[in-house]
Amino acid sequence: MYDLLGTLSLIEVSSFVAAPTIGLYCAQFGADVIRVDQIGGGQDFHRLPVNERGDSFSWENLNRAKRSVALDLTRSEGRELLVRLCQDVGTLATNLPPRGFLAHEKLEAGRLDMISVRVMGWPDGAIALDYTVNAGVGYPALTGHGDEPVNHSLPAWDFITGAYGAFALLAAVQRRAATGLGGEVRLPLTDIAMGTVANLGRVAEVVHTGQDRPRLGNAVYGTIGRDFVTADGARVMIVAINERQWQGLVRALDLSSAVAGLEAAFGVSLSGDDGVRFRHRDAIFAVLEKAIAAITHAELVERLDVEGVTHGPYNTLPQAMQDERLFTANPLFTMSNNNPSGLAYPAAGAIATIPQMERTPAVPAPHIGQHTEQVLAERLKLPAGEIARLVDTGIAGIAP
Known part of the structure; x- marks a missing residue:
């Protein structure tokens, strides 16, 4: 963790990998990232791998150092509170569809300099996932032997999209500081993948040769x-x-x-x-x-x-975790004891190393709704009685 983005606040409404990674990278550099979930957790809250209780290790590591607000987003009052939070903070990262109650044009109607960074599947809003995108841009056709495609298990396009999304968010924030203008940044996974493929020279290669590369097994291309x-x-x-x-x-x-x-x-x-x-x-x-x-x-x-x-x-991962350079003596990792899963283990903090700054330990992920009362009072200036009403009526949720 490094305190480089202490003046940045961000609302995150997201699930799975790409969009939460945007907030994670910003939080690891000191931004106040407020994650808003459906009460009880969203669709990725119990995503494998999990413990015996169903707590997701993936979720709690992609959401470290964030604050958590829980709202009933199936009800209009819950959605209205989320819209107000977005407009108060002025910066949103999400993978919700471009049309809906968090559409950028609706948010900027209440705040002209609103910034939205939106992870999508296809540019037209059609659904795509890392695994279907990877198949579509041809990488499984280059791996393994024979005629069958070979998938890999790393959701690389998700993580590249998350990193690019954090970069694009900061670029938009810088533009707003200079001009007062907001705007929406759309990040289709398909465009991230094809743009990256083109940046590696593969589009030019196919145009030049008229064909794809042969399968190389475990050989490295070009060397x-x-x-x-x-x-x-x-x-x-x-x-x-x-x-x-x-x-x-x-x-x-x-x-x-x-x-x-x-x-x-x-x-x-x-x-x-x-x-x-x-x-x-x-x-x-x-x-x-x-x-x-x-x-x-x-x-x-x-x-x-x-x-x-x-x-x-x-190596297998258990073997890699015996390596002092990769893990046991790597300052990237610090012991994390207060995780929502209840399991204590070494967790990754900010991946970058800044020799001129002190690296602070990884911060646990929040419990769902852990900061609901705090954020509603702080950002929306709601009185205690109104927050209590929202909790009592099930519009807002708090951590047990």
Whole structure:
């Protein structure tokens, strides 16, 4: 946690991953993020993984350092309170549809400089999820072997959208400070995905070649990189991403003669051009496989480290959590004891490191409705009697 956004307040009405990530990243840098949920929790409140009681570990980690207001959004009075909160704060992050009671044009009717950042599926409002978007933009067609698509389990487009959404929100806030103008930022997952694909050069590549890339299995596109197995059965990912690392890999495995043989056989030089090496990757991989299979993992690591070649083991998450650099001695993590699930465990704070500032510990997620009374009094100036009426009639909810 870093106190860099202490003057920013944000209403968040969101579920699942992308939109909550916008609020999470802002909260980790000190913004006052007020999450508004349906009383009892929204559709992601019990999303797996959960404990025996059904408390979601995903929810409580995507909503750290936020405040929680609970309203009955199925009733008009609850929706009206939410609209008033949005207009009072002036900044909203949501994945609710662009048409509805939180439509930007309705909010800005009561506050001209209103800012809304809205995560969507398709630009026209049609539904899409990270997993369908990933299938649609072609990445499962590049992974694995054979003809069947291979999905991956990381919702990458959701997290990229969340990060881009936090950036776009701060850009809109800066514009408002300079001009007094608000506005809506729409973030369709499909556009985030296709824009990112284009930024990686893949659209230009398809236009140039007229076709898609072949499946590469575990090989890295455009360079020499793949998984290999050592004599003692350890599987290691090795990537020689540039000329220096390629030459280091050749020295580490004593492959000068073997590489010279490949160069003579193919009539090419394997020095100085990643593209040439990539085109002859199968022959190079065969040489690497033989050399690596003859030595232990410990010996391989020692040799690669001496030559500065990038490598890493294949871990399960439990194994990764034994690594002091990744986890046990990583200052990113601090013990979190007051989580809604009741489980104490190391939790991630702000992911960035700012050497000039003190990193403060991760802050727990709120209980649903934990700050309802506080926020209604503070932001809407409601008297205690009116807040009590809202709670008694079920319009507002408070934490047990």
